[in-house]
Amino acid sequence: MLTSGYVLGAAAEGGLHFNGGDIIFQLVMFIILLALVKKFAWGPLMGIMKEREQLIANEISAAEASRAEAGKLLEEQRELLKTSRTEAGQLIENAKKQGEAQREDIISAARAEAERLKESAKREIVQEKEKAVAALRDQVSSLSVLIASKVIEKELSEADQEKLINEYLQEAGEER
Template identity: 35%
Template sequence: MNLTSPESLIFWTSLIFIVFFLLMRKLAWKPILGAVKSREDSINNALLSAENAKKDMQNLKADNEKLLAEARAERDIMIKEAREIKEKMISDAKSEAQMQGEKMIEQAKASIASEKNAAIADLKNQVGALSIEIAEKVLKGELANKEAQTKLVETMLGDAKLN
């Protein structure tokens, strides 16, 4: 067999290929498949971790939205309570002011009535004093003459006996 002939070339090429294939299978194939399998497992683990992280993020987002909704509800309740307290304070202040106003009006009415009564009493005293003064002057004028004086005394005595 000649080494340069095409048949021998095919034979030697095939033999080298088979030997190379067996050596590769025995020495390199398992480590390569192991590395590929390891890489595949690490990729799957990374995908699983990413999926878990995505679920955790969704759960955190849902929790955050829930907390935000609760905070808004609490804020709304606090605002409502503050408004109610404000309205109550305004209402109480109005009631208090109205009561104070009515009390002041009653005091003013009582003061006016007291002053009116005092003025009426003063007026009666002045009218009484004026009446006495007028009566004195009239009596002095009538009693200035002796005859009118005697007649007045007799009239008064007559009236006194009748009563």
């Protein structure tokens, strides 16, 4: 209690009186300090803030431009992909058509070759048949002559035989 009474007593003696000069001095110093802060700290700080604001605005604009460019490039890539798919489909379709045409060409060439071989075989058969018939005629005529000569030999003289053979040879030569 003693201490609190002492503090109250010291304040009553002169600690709580009004000193206008100190207040005015402190007020002037505060205003000078504010002017100095405004000139040397606040202005540059606001300049830095403005620059930072401008930098951020530029970066946002650049990001928006990049995003727009990326969107444009994406759309171009989609169009190119679509075009490529269309071209690939056309190439596949053309390849199918060419393959079909080649298949038809091969089939028709094979049929023509088969027909040519068939005709060639028919001609060979006819030729072989004609050769066989000619050979058969020769054999038949030789056998006929031989048989006829045996029959005639018994009944004809040698001069008559020679005459018949010569006539026969002339007839055989004319037939050929």
